[in-house]
Amino acid sequence: MSFLLPCPNCGPRDVNEFAYQGEVTKRPTQSPTLRELSSYLYFRENVAGVQREWWYHRLGCQAWFQAERDTRTNEVLATELTEPVSAEGAPGPEATPALGENPTL
Amino acid sequence: MRLGPRPGERIDRSDEVTFTFRGKPVKAFGGDTIGSALFASGQRIFSRSFKYHRPRGLLCCSGHCPNCMMTVDGEPNVRVCVEPVREGARVKPQNVRWWLNWDLMAVTDKIGGPFTPVGFYYRTMIRPRRAWPLFERFLRSAAGLGRVDKHAGRKRRFDTENRHVDVLVIGGGRSGVEAARQAQIRGEDVVLVDEGPEPVERLGFPVLWPARAIGIYEGNLVPVEAGSTLVRFRAKHIVVATGALEQPLLFPGNDLVGVMLPGGARRMIELWSLRPGRRAVVLAGDDRALALAGELEAAGTEVVRVVDLRREQLREIEAWGRYGRLESVSLDGETIACDLLLASGARQPAYSLLAQAGARVEYDAKRGIFVPADLPDGIEAVGAVTGRVGRVAVTPATFNGASRTDKCFACICEDVTDKDMKRAIAEGFDSLELAKRYTTVTMGPCQGKLCHLPSIRLYARETETDEATIGTTTARPPWAPVSLGLLAGRPHEPAKRTSMHDRHKDLGARMMWTGAWRRPHSYGDPEAEAKVVHDSLGLIDVSTLGKLLVRGPDAAAFLERLYPNRFADLKVDRIRYGVLGTDGGRVMDDGTIARLDEELFYVTTTSTGANTVIEWFDWWNAVWGFGVETTNVTGALAAVNLAGPNSRELLGRLTDLDVSNEALKYLDAKRAQVAGVPCLVLRIGFVGELGYELHFPSPHAEYLWDTLLGEGADLGIRPFGLEAQRILRLEKQHILVGQDTDSESNPLEAGMPWLVKWEKDDFVGKWALEHVRERGPREQLVGFELAEGLGSVPAEGGQIVVDGKPGGRVTSARWSPQLGRPIGLAWVPSRLAHEGAEITIKMNGGFEQGRVRLKPFFDPDGGQLRS
Numbered sequence: 001m002s003f004l005l006p007c008p009n010c011g012p013r014d015v016n017e018f019a020y021q022g023e024v025t026k027r028p029t030q031s032p033t034l035r036e037l038s039s040y041l042y043f044r045e046n047v048a049g050v051q052r053e054w055w056y057h058r059l060g061c062q063a064w065f066q067a068e069r070d071t072r073t074n075e076v077l078a079t080e081l082t083e084p085v086s087a088e089g090a091p092g093p094e095a096t097p098a099l100g101e102n103p104t105l
Numbered sequence: 106m107r108l109g110p111r112p113g114e115r116i117d118r119s120d121e122v123t124f125t126f127r128g129k130p131v132k133a134f135g136g137d138t139i140g141s142a143l144f145a146s147g148q149r150i151f152s153r154s155f156k157y158h159r160p161r162g163l164l165c166c167s168g169h170c171p172n173c174m175m176t177v178d179g180e181p182n183v184r185v186c187v188e189p190v191r192e193g194a195r196v197k198p199q200n201v202r203w204w205l206n207w208d209l210m211a212v213t214d215k216i217g218g219p220f221t222p223v224g225f226y227y228r229t230m231i232r233p234r235r236a237w238p239l240f241e242r243f244l245r246s247a248a249g250l251g252r253v254d255k256h257a258g259r260k261r262r263f264d265t266e267n268r269h270v271d272v273l274v275i276g277g278g279r280s281g282v283e284a285a286r287q288a289q290i291r292g293e294d295v296v297l298v299d300e301g302p303e304p305v306e307r308l309g310f311p312v313l314w315p316a317r318a319i320g321i322y323e324g325n326l327v328p329v330e331a332g333s334t335l336v337r338f339r340a341k342h343i344v345v346a347t348g349a350l351e352q353p354l355l356f357p358g359n360d361l362v363g364v365m366l367p368g369g370a371r372r373m374i375e376l377w378s379l380r381p382g383r384r385a386v387v388l389a390g391d392d393r394a395l396a397l398a399g400e401l402e403a404a405g406t407e408v409v410r411v412v413d414l415r416r417e418q419l420r421e422i423e424a425w426g427r428y429g430r431l432e433s434v435s436l437d438g439e440t441i442a443c444d445l446l447l448a449s450g451a452r453q454p455a456y457s458l459l460a461q462a463g464a465r466v467e468y469d470a471k472r473g474i475f476v477p478a479d480l481p482d483g484i485e486a487v488g489a490v491t492g493r494v495g496r497v498a499v500t501p502a503t504f505n506g507a508s509r510t511d512k513c514f515a516c517i518c519e520d521v522t523d524k525d526m527k528r529a530i531a532e533g534f535d536s537l538e539l540a541k542r543y544t545t546v547t548m549g550p551c552q553g554k555l556c557h558l559p560s561i562r563l564y565a566r567e568t569e570t571d572e573a574t575i576g577t578t579t580a581r582p583p584w585a586p587v588s589l590g591l592l593a594g595r596p597h598e599p600a601k602r603t604s605m606h607d608r609h610k611d612l613g614a615r616m617m618w619t620g621a622w623r624r625p626h627s628y629g630d631p632e633a634e635a636k637v638v639h640d641s642l643g644l645i646d647v648s649t650l651g652k653l654l655v656r657g658p659d660a661a662a663f664l665e666r667l668y669p670n671r672f673a674d675l676k677v678d679r680i681r682y683g684v685l686g687t688d689g690g691r692v693m694d695d696g697t698i699a700r701l702d703e704e705l706f707y708v709t710t711t712s713t714g715a716n717t718v719i720e721w722f723d724w725w726n727a728v729w730g731f732g733v734e735t736t737n738v739t740g741a742l743a744a745v746n747l748a749g750p751n752s753r754e755l756l757g758r759l760t761d762l763d764v765s766n767e768a769l770k771y772l773d774a775k776r777a778q779v780a781g782v783p784c785l786v787l788r789i790g791f792v793g794e795l796g797y798e799l800h801f802p803s804p805h806a807e808y809l810w811d812t813l814l815g816e817g818a819d820l821g822i823r824p825f826g827l828e829a830q831r832i833l834r835l836e837k838q839h840i841l842v843g844q845d846t847d848s849e850s851n852p853l854e855a856g857m858p859w860l861v862k863w864e865k866d867d868f869v870g871k872w873a874l875e876h877v878r879e880r881g882p883r884e885q886l887v888g889f890e891l892a893e894g895l896g897s898v899p900a901e902g903g904q905i906v907v908d909g910k911p912g913g914r915v916t917s918a919r920w921s922p923q924l925g926r927p928i929g930l931a932w933v934p935s936r937l938a939h940e941g942a943e944i945t946i947k948m949n950g951g952f953e954q955g956r957v958r959l960k961p962f963f964d965p966d967g968g969q970l971r972s
Contacts, residue, residue, distance in 0.1 A: 003324040004339070014267075014339075015324075021724065027688070028872055037872050041689050054727075056720060064727040074323060084732035 003074040008081045009061040021054035024066060048072055055079070107145050108378040108404055115304070115376040116141075124194040133190040138302070140166070140173050140186035141377035143196075149362050149430060151175070151185070153201045155250060155549070156520035157214035157512070160429030162362030164517070164555075166369035167302060168585075169350070171518045171550040174250060175199060179260065181251025182550070182586065187302045187315070199251045214512075250550070263590045266336045270294050273327055273340035275318045275458060277305030280488025281346030285310045288344075296338070298329050300585075302372060320582025321345075321462040325483055335591050342483055345459050349452035349489040352558045354388065355523060356504035357511040358424030359448070363431030367394035367447045374404045382445025386434050387411045388422070390450045390498035397447065410441055414450065414498035421506035422448075450500035453558045454490045460580035468573040473499030475558065475577055502559070502566040515563055516556040518549020523563055530567050537564055541578050550586050553578070603648035604743045604806035612824060620713035622649045624827050631828035632922045638794055638833055639923055641821030642749035644813055645830055647798065648806065651696070651715025652742050653722065655706040657733040664698060664706060667725060669852060669861040669868050675700045680772040680787055684842075684860055685710075685718065690851045690873030694718050695842045697789055699774035707774070707785065707800075711842055715739045725869065743806035746789075747813065748796030748833075751820040756797055758816055762786065771971045780812040790970040792833035793963050832919045835928055836963035838888045844901075845886060845916040845930050853877050855886045856959075884913060885938035888958040889946075891927040896920075897949055898927045904947040905933055913937075915946060921962065928962055931955075 004012040023044050028036060045051065050070050057063055068077040110118065120135030126143060133142030140151070140163060150160040151173045161172040168187035176197045177183040185196065272288040274281045277299030288295040289310045299305045301315035316331035327338040351366045353359060363382060367389065370381040384407045389395040398408045412419065423435045424446055433442045456477040460466050463481040468474075469492060476492035503523050505513055513523045521544045534540040537560070546560045547553035557577065565572045601622045609616065614625035625646065627634060637643050655664065664672040668683045675681050677700050685694040694714040699707040710718040715737065722735050747756060757764045762777035769775060775786045782805040787798040801809060814822055831841075840846060840855065852860050853874060861874060891899075898918045905913030918929030937944055942957040964970065 002322040002326040019720070027728075029867070031875055032872050034876055037876060041873070054724070056724070058720070062720075062723070064724050082727045082730065084730045 001074065003076070005055065005067065005076055006079050007057045007060055007063070008065050008079050009063055010057060013057070013060060017057060017059040019056040019058045021056060021064075024052045024054060046071075050077060106147065106380055108374070108380055111378050113375065114378045116378060122190045122192050124190055124192065124196060126196045127198065131196075135190075137190045137377060138186055139175070139177065139188045139190055139194065139196055140184075141373070141379060142190055143185065144373070144379055145377070152198065154360070154520050155200070155518065158201070159214050159360060159512075159520075160362050161360060161517070162430075163365065163373075164353075164369055165351075165366050166372040168300065169551050169554045171250070174550070176251060179254045179257045180588070181253060259596060261333050261590060263594055264334045265594045266334055267339070268296070268336055269339045270296050271340070272296075272342045272344060273298070273325075273338050274344040274346060275299075275327070276346035276348055276488070276490070277303075277312065277314065278346060278348050278488055280348075281344065282306050282308060284344045284346060284485075284487050288342075293342075298331075298338075302376060317585050318458060319587055320584055321458050321484070322582070330585075330587055330591055333591070335594065340483075342485065343462070345462075345484065345486045345490055346488045347455040347458060347490045349454045349494045350554050351390075351394075351449040352451050352453050353517075353555055354422065354448045354450050354500060354504060355502065355513050355515060355559050355563065356422035356424065356448075357506075357509040357513045358426065358431075360512075360514045360517050361424050361426040361431040361446075362429050363426065363444050364424055364446045364448060366449050367397045368449075370445070370447050371397055371400060374400055380404050380406055382406055382443070384409055384443040385445040385447060386436075386441055386443045388414055388419070388446070388448040390414050390500065391452055392495055393452075394447065394449055401447075406445065409443060410436070412436065414500055415496060419504060420501075422504035423506060423509060423511070425511070451497040451558065452489065452494045454492050454494065455554070456486075456490060457552070457580040457584050459484065459486055459490070460577070461582055461584075466577050466580075468571075468576075470571065470573065472497060473572075475561075475572075500562075502562040515560050516544075516546040516549060518551050518556070519545045521546045521556075521560075526560065526563055527567055530564070535568055537561065537575050538578055540564065547578060552583070552585060601649070603646055604803040605646045605648065605745075605810050608807055608810050609646065609824075614824075614826060617827065619649065619827065622712055624649060624712075625824070627826035627828045628824055631826060631832065632920070634823060634825035634829035635832045636922055637821065637823045638749045638792055638825060638829065640749070641823075642747070642751040642755060642817055643792075643823055643825040643829070644810075644817070645746045645748070645792075645825050645827075646744075646810070647746050648743040648803065649712035650739075650744055651708075651710030651712065651718055652738045652744070652800065653708040653710065653715075653719055654736040654738055655708055655722065655733055656704055656736070657731070658704055659731045660704050660706050660733050661700075663722075663726065663729075663731045663733045664708075665865065666729065666867060667722070667869055668698075669865075669870060669874070671862050671865070672698060672700075672706070677702055678774050680774050680789060682860075683708075684852050684857060685721070686852060686870035686874075688869050688873065690870040690877055691848060692842055692846045692850045692852055692855055693721070695840070697787065699785070699787055701774065701776075701785075713843070741803060742800050743803035743809075744798055744800045745810065745813065746791070746796055746798050748790075748792045748794050749822075750795060751817070751822070752795050752797055755813065755817040755820055755822065756786070759812070760784075760786075766972060771967075780809060780816075782809050790837075790967075791839055792830055793837040793839075793961070794833075794969060795972065831917070832921060833963075835917055835919050835930065836921055836923060837961045838930065838958075840886065840930065841917065850886070851877050854882045854884060882935045882938070884932045884934055886916070886930060886932055887938050888960075888962065889915075889929055889931050889933075889944060889955040890924070890958055890962065891946070891953055891955050893926045895927055895953065899929065899946045899948040899953070905931055906945040906947055906952060907934060907937070913944070924962055928958075933957065 001015050003015050005015045006012045055067050065081045067079040116134040116136040122133045123130050131146050149162050152161045164170045164172045166186045168184040173186040174182045175185050176199045271293035272295040274285045274297040285295050285297040286308050296311045298313040298316045300317040305312050305314050313331050316329050319328045325340050329336040351368050373379040373381045385401050387398050398411045401408050421437050426432050434446050451474050453474050459477040462484050464477040465479040466475050467478050469476050515521050525544050529540045529544050534543045547557050561572050561575050564575045609625045612628050614628050616623050617626040661673045680697050680699045683698050694710050696709040719737050726733050759780045760777050773788050782801050785800040789798050790796050846855050898920050899915045903915040904911050913933040915931045921928045940959050944955045946953050946955050
């Protein structure tokens, strides 16, 4: 892998500057069954196509952001920082990732 | 051998350079390469071949072929034909068991022929089975090229450089130079790289020379080897102008010393004013090679025969020699005495970089060459690499006569003959990709530059198909051999030092690594240091702790969601221990959390976990959308732990803060001036005695360290190191994450079920821990002690034996001077995880009985800590 990844803060940078945290997943909000839990912890969609994923600019601005990347070509269609859900109060446990659901789910 | 001064020659005859070859001095001129100087000194055999140890001489003079590889100043496999001379360089031949003209291993060529076909050792040396190790030992010592000097150490420094350009031109021939000039006229930022050996015409744009592009990777990344620097180019646009490569002809004796590629002879004359031979025969596949005849005559070489392979069809060629050196050549039965045979077939476009980038490669049957097609975006090809090589000869696959007497090499790097290839086909390796792996043709140092087309052609003939059907093998980086040092870059061993580092050195501390940190193991006697902490007063540098500030209106709610225990109800100026877990319920780090005000928390992590924890915090912050602010102050703040019965007395002397047990309770956090230094005072007890952690701006570290040791002298203060701390914490059964836990450990089984607050709606790891609770514990982390007076300690990682089988493991063990016996922590099956249970530990080559202890060995009720 040697593609360029556009960091929302720093612009296009070598992918080796980043840490990859995998697909954006949906965390269970209630006690899940063992099967649901295993699926959340260990199973990924692994699409051949565009997926939404977490990246961390470890050797740069140290910000987490989400990217939409085509896993077949490594073309990065978009990247964006996630926004705090509310300024004053904490979100409830049912909160999903700020940018909505994984488009591949 | 050296000709008189010629216009355009690259050598500077006024600049004399001397290096040694096999210990003997060799004179050279500036501008010479080691290879050209050796040739001028009369050396003709430059190496011994890979398998048959046949003598080999200069062939391509461009750094492509393996024939001139030698060891220069301890570095193996240097292509001396392109390696510039340097004063005092020590040059040695390699792959030879005696010396170049008399190699003991050459016996494989004389008698080994019938017994050493391709893949022979997989077939013949496997029986009897038990003899294989013997065979293997011999084969391993005989195989490979060059020897790495294991004791040489690091002689060269390699560096990596990153460069961004608009246009990168690879290849400095006419087309490459023109492309670079055009880019420059357009106002683009252009760099041209060229591998040499011919110099590049300089027209104002930057040129990297000699420098070799290793490959084209994703995102138009082109790593370029430029001496000891790896330049990683990112180019918007890449122009490939790598030209074409002369292809050798396949005939018996085609590897004799004196058989050369025409381009090699031309470079000898033009660059270094060398006469390549006395009597030459030229077998020309194109106009360039044909034109060489005139140059040879001008250089004083008698050209006895010139064959234009495009017009004259030869059926049989065979070269003969003595002691590996060419003496005559026979063309269709006509024998001609000569010491130089210049032979080449087609000039094959050097398309490899284009193919790596994703271009298709197709066969042009009319011209008999492979040409690139369908170039990817951002990549352009110019010049000969596109297939513009003029009219070239389409030669037969081989020129073997029936009466052949010598080997005919398809691949000179790996000594693969035409017979080996035929045999591979006969054995069923009828795809070129398979045959490549079986025979290793195209897999040698030249990376197929000189054998790809001939082997495809041979394959097409033998399988009775055509070149287009056979196709090419996949082109992969590197395009040319690269030294591993270049890929590894500069050797780094980063070390983090605390701001008291020099004080530890001055005190004679034995330093050790903990992650990237350098920490004092001890200052002499760790057991005595541990005793001082129990008896009077100890001081340890704990600056390596990760330190984070978590701030914001949601900070408490955020920590509440991250940790299994409660933090929302933590009062200002109070401290709580926390274990950080993953959503899989696994323990990942631990530390203390102090609430400094309603919206500000001070979090400490393990010494090696600081970066992981802050990334973890920031990630969940982003996932949940909390607007919490985290700041890593690990380096900004230094920290010491003042521990022992006298610690209150010393702290009281240095601060206005009320340090009484009522005003500064166990697990209190207070901000105060200590010896004039603004400190955060945390009353914590990792080592079990009354103690205070002082966290303060690191520039004051040496001053505060000195002041504490000075003011505490009458209280018996002594610095203690990590080893003493490990003994002390074990006496309290305080775990070390990563030492006593691993990636499978959860807090329920690691002896901390009290930490998990099930009544919370959610926290990271809750869902997984619920399932662990449901299934019940399988194994548990417990303390254990051995019999009093037992001198030895079980190894960390040592086995716990249950019913004669491995049933658990020791994770920490030390001899406790306080208790006079070995103590430790171990994972045991749950049924043994009760107070007083007998466990069997494998140690000292035998077994010892231990006893499970669930409460801390020292101060089990924490009375000391709270008093």
